[in-house]
Amino acid sequence: MPYKPQITFDDKLKVWSGGERCNYFAPHLSIGEIIFREMERHPKLIAQISATEKTVLTMEEVRLSAMRVASYMRRLGLKQTDIVGLIARNTTHLVAVAYACFFNGMPFHSLNISYDQETIEKLFSITRPRLIFCDGDEYERVVAATETLKLDATIITMRNHPLSSLRIQDILTTPIEENFQPSHLEQGPDQTLAILCSSGTTGLPKAVTVTNSQNCIFPGFLVPTDTVQYTHSTLDCFSGLSAIINAGVFSTTNIIADNDFDPAFMCRMVQEYNIGLVFQCSSHMAMLANCPELDEADLSSIEHYIFGGSRCSLHIQNRLRSRLKGQLIFSYSITELNSTGTLNLHFDEKPNSVGRPVPGNKIKIVNEQGVAVGPNEVGEVCLFNGQHWSGYYGDPAETRTIRDSEKWFHTGDVGWVDEDGFLFVADRRKDMLKYQNIMYYPNEIETVISQMPNVAEVCVFGIWNAVNGDEAAASVVKRHGTKLHAQDVSDFVRKHIGAKYKQLNAGVIIVDDLKRSGNGKTNRRANKEHFLNVQRSK
Template structure:
């Protein structure tokens, strides 16, 4: 924790422009080097260090072994004739050789487009229909779906399977790893404006968009450079945190502890203890699951120096519960994948709980109103981010690109929040989530914050159900804590007691659910939870 707290970004506020800045940032490596070249050189310089341990497959790779595997995969791609203008598709879990595939793409300067394994067939076909990958890497579990998609899209695509291989028609990763390394192999250079990878937007408001990530050292966060050498991120490569995790591991000589199973809080706690994990990177929903795990209070979490979380709203109650169990720093990070770099980081949880933190070096923040006018401290408006770096936009979707990036290179996040007098950002809610009941505006997060205070509540999602007279009446899906006897009426009564305004009470009802509906990257999906709520309510009414 002492090392992470040495990193204190400077904060500057321009009272005229009403813009907060995290100050200047400097590159750690020669500016002409691509991310692939940096990782290649760093791995070559520290060959004997442990690069990766799989907690599920029980494999161990040194940095030399991982680099050679990546070179073999890269050589295989070159033999196929793949060029920088091509794209590699990925839809796979965190298995032993997945990072070798990603590094091979970096070494060749070929972007990969990574999708979540939970995506429906229609989403897979839509996204790969945009990027049209020449090579696709997947688990055998997804092979038939990928084969059907390539045939429908008429793609001339080679499919590599990472595990659970089908009997025929795919190339096994083990066979790819027998490819002789190209003579005098060297990683390809890549300009900062060129695309390093393509991720997917959260998809909480529809089909995810293909988000390009630039080959820029801006992706390297100084905070992660200072931390423990053993890290774990559950995220797969379609998540921004998953991509950043493998980049930092390669560039800063870290050991990654990986696992390909579904998120399991008990397994997570055992991993932390066994491998003495110092840096944990989690999404907010997993943090809530972890905090409400019955064995959490007794788990040995003493090795954790830094626990980084973000991606969506997380109740203050969950944050405090986790903070009370770790000696290291609890850091909330806020950014958007489109920025391709850290946005804000809260290194001062104890002083500013629930804040998204201050702007990272090289990043600027401003808050604007509906007319686009910048606002001063403590006034709520739309959060806008700026890092001055080139962004190629949503792949194949210039119309959506223009909606989020303005002519002055500011990203309009769609999130509502404010900056306080000390330069800390506080996120209130999604702009698109605003609801109107009885002609009065409100945000779901206002009600979620109240419900989250209930000791028997693990997670909650609030949304609006349309009523012809009142408009968007509030309703909720609630996950109760294990062994709790919480019922729907308890939640309704609690909200009635703590929110006096009738238009913000749970007039449309509550259902208790086993888990919330989530998008592919783990974020709570309001639309999907609303659909589930209406389905359950319709079933009740029909009986």
């Protein structure tokens, strides 16, 4: 059930607080110890169902598999200072690999399956894993990367196994170590649980450490054990990590799928498995809203539909809201925070807000002079949870650019907090454009274009002009089964925005889909490059 936030505002410090966070478990227990004990308590409950592989695993089966993988790691002589690499979809036995790392107090470094060999090399050159689990689909890229880096790493495949590879099924035959128990953390709860990747929308993804803290447990709900949950996010982003942690901690049933996200398939899954809790990135939500099957889908089982990770047009939010009997909840955070930052549990009263700070978290808005400001004043969004963070792995200099000496994270997002403590995020500060030295944000134009009934998604960016500076351009995805022309979009903006500098002076293209970073977020830079390539080819 949802918590009841106790939001306070310190008028002197200009800080909004979500109140004290309550730990569900003894604070000295690691995530691995908690999951191990909870799975022992509920051995016969269904832990996981793969909708694509058609497998069903009980808590006992997952726990035994995780113990076998953990025992294999111990036989290899891996220690808590070693790192396990992951590049994998949500297949049947991936959860056993993740839990095995938790049981051994050993962090995994998870990369997105879309990364090319060069990106894999750069990221694994930072953490240098000794053991790597990957899908056969990425096997050749991983092998090539390890050879270039001269990594002495054992590689195990999770699906589509090449003939020469060691398979996860081979590892699952490992005898469980006698009197197996999860390892105590050598550094306590400050020890690193996992290493994820930043979104990569502004350059090479960074290796973001996640602390072994109960802050990773989703703070908004006490989740009943009969809950069926689903996310398509993989373990390289926080929502994917949070999903498997919550499934183990609360003994829920986790629905997984290893296909590319298919909104029609999701509609069928919701009905077939009676899914009640959904975690979804905004891009998948947009695809779902544009899916013709949505109108006939039975989504009545969904009690809480939680989305976030990037901006999402209000039109798309309202389309999903109209199809749900349960709550539509906008969430907001950054991977570096290692927890949910804010939740909007009042969508109908505060549409398009990302909500108020969850217990244990604080927010403030800082202006250009670095001074915290009050309600309805625009500035950079800053987040605080007070917990230990080990920073970007191997990059202390970059760590200092995002977290200041008082442990506030500077998100780079521009937004404001209203008089009721609800946060609204406008845009990325780095996305600011200047036309003839007049500042504007692409989101201002995106918001208008999103109001067009035939528009599913839009991305606006600046194209440099020697005279004017940043001229706005747009890549637009039309709604399924509708007609839309580039001129329609330009005319609509001209009709609804008076300012010349906010017109689509550089043009519009209609595309089948937007370019995205590895974790599904819209990649403004990649969409700009695609736009320029299309223009050059004309």
